[in-house]
Amino acid sequence: MTTVVPPCELTRKAIKWISEQHSETGKPLKSLLEEAAMRFNLSPKDMEFMERFYAENNGEAPDC
Known part of the structure; x- marks a missing residue:
């Protein structure tokens, strides 16, 4: 059985x-x-969201 992961959860995992x-x-x-x-x-x-997310943080990876 496959579990479907919501897209927002994938984005959170990617940022982390x-x-x-x-x-x-x-x-x-x-x-x-x-x-x-x-x-x-x-x-x-x-990807556009993540690029903006990091650009707004001056290229720094924020602490999760």
Whole structure:
């Protein structure tokens, strides 16, 4: 049985993952955003939101 995850939950998980990866590895956010898009199957609309989200935080990954 497959569980369907709501899109907003995937976005939250992606933001948490990006924040963790950025603090642990120091990878650039652009690279992490692209990887998160593939890993969490994010839509273009979700990616636009995440790019704005990080741009508004001056490129910093906020603490989750």
